[in-house]
Amino acid sequence: MAPLACCNLCRKFKPHLLMALAQIGYTFLYFITEASFNHGMNPHVYITYRHIVAGLVMLPFAYFLERKIRPQLTLYLFVEIFILSLLGVGLTLNMYFASLRYTSPTFLASMVNTIASLTFVIAIVLRLEVLDLRNPRGMAKALGTLVSLAGVMMMTLYKGPIVRNLGHPLIHIGGNTSVREDWLKGSILTVGSCITWSIWYIMQAYTLKRYPAQLSLTTWMSFVGGAQSAVFTVIVEHKRAAWTIGLNIDFWSTIYGGVVCSGLIIFIQLWCTQEKGPVFVTMFNPLSTILVAVLAYFVLGEKLYMGSIIGGVIVIIGLYLLLWGKDEDQIARVESEEQSYSTSKGRDAEKLQVITPSLRELSKAEH
Template sequence: MAFRLMGMYRRFKPHLLMVIAQIGYTFLYFITEASFNHGMNPHVYITYRHIVGGFAMLPFAYFLERKTRPKLTVALFMEIFVVSLLGVGLTLNMYFASLRYTSPTFLASMVNTIASLTFVMAVVLRLEVLDIRSRRGIAKVLGTLVSLAGVMAMTLYKGPIVRELGHPFIHVHGKTSIKENWLKGSILTVASCISWSIWYIMQAFTLKRYPAQLSLTTWMSFVGAAQSAFFTVIVAHKPSDWTIGFNIDFWSTLYAGVVMSGMVIFVQLWCTEKKGPVFVTMFNPLSTILVAVLAYFVFGERLYMGSIIGGVIVIVGLYLLLWGKEGDQQQEMKPKVQSCSSYEEHKAPKEEP
């Protein structure tokens, strides 16, 4: 019994870790929005966040991977520089800037496009197996198309506002000061999703040459922070933009740095190495559901019918893709089972005639 439970834990460990990561993302949306409403500059926030994340992961990377960490060459550092630019410097600056013009629910919903984009890129680069003659292969293609249709519905159809069921539990101060600009916000969000998808694909290649997740997480945090600081100095000229007090700005930076830029990025790198980049992106709908529920029931945020319809379509499509993806895992396990059987047969003593 214990052996069976351990086997199930090992099999579903990546799934469990990704669920925990998505819960972390859910809280990130609201903590970050509250900080931005308080006056925190998004670009300064990204810079500070990754400095905190780098220092949080540095001791673990130095001591735990001291003997296994590959030598860092100039070519490998340049590759990490590009990966950091896609994952931090470029992507997150566009992503969190779009939060000023949309909402956490819209942002969390649009992130679901990353799974479909990553899947298409992975198939083109032969990181993902696609057999359109099988049911699971058809499910992958159909799931990708359905999820993209759901995203289009969310973007193009806003629909009527869902009637509030009661008073929100928490009132977010400063919400009225944020002006909605859905066109500008949508462009920034889509651009960040495209670069984010490329980032996931590049992680798979980088991990093959630098298989040290803790060290790679630390490098991406520090390099990404430097890139973001360079950009922030250009757009944020006021010294007051760089000043944060012991308030929501401090706590949001600390949470995002330690939990998100540190632990969650490490979890994603580990899962990417074990299961591939497409698997990691397939859990994004979970945070979409959690964000929508919290935004509507707890914070009293407006919920549009278009977001509900599009979100349901996206989730159906992505879990079609997940079902098709599980077929790859079953095929990968067959050779291992056969090799174990052959080993046991070879190891067993032959009976005397």
């Protein structure tokens, strides 16, 4: 009986466990890429190689699993995928990982939590989202967005005093850290990447309606985004040595980013979105923020600023206010649809009751 109960419990919380593992995977991504960049790898070369690896890994799964549902690729659709790849890979990730050279993994992990709020603001502007301030749900979404953006402003403009380390770091990531002096430049790059990331989420919803093959779309974005990043890298990086990587941290960070993060974790997120919805998936983002902050401070001895701590807490509070409002919206929408269905069913029953006696009376009249 105990093994059966354990299996049922695991089945019930399977999405929760998978999303927790996904956030742990993203946590290690921050540090392995930071170690690679400190080792000397160019961030733009990393983005290019990572998405080529991701495309090669996902290609067989997309080809065999979506043969029957994959629509024909037209020129218009390819242009749409090209723009989608630019927003999701070519432009966004190049800005995002370039900012890691000027800020810190803790700052980047905290800023990711603002994507939900930024997406909500853009959706309101495009009239994809309705904001009703007359009910608690609408007020929570508006307040959560404002609080989250206030936290972003604090993290960007206010560093504050350094939190003193409690001891020596357990692990030291070598490299020249003097490039991190330009915190404002890194903050601008991070905020810009979060904005384009938010636009990418909205555009992705439109594209999936015309191209409802998620694995194939992800494969296309990986290859096209990798090609875009390669062109950009050739323009900004003229040294051939930058494209050469050995069997070291550069190689393993590329394999990890391509296979685990752009392959396995994306698949997990798609499955959890289908099972529980996008709100459920987004709610786990703060977990990686907490894990990154703990590892960076206690294990790696990273400098932790009071402004980042306060701003990160404010961002998470705002995020959960927004998500609560969105979750209540979904519940209200489902209840409204069920009530509408019940009302419609009741009207059909009344019509049937009205029609049936009249037929019987007609039959009696004929006899």
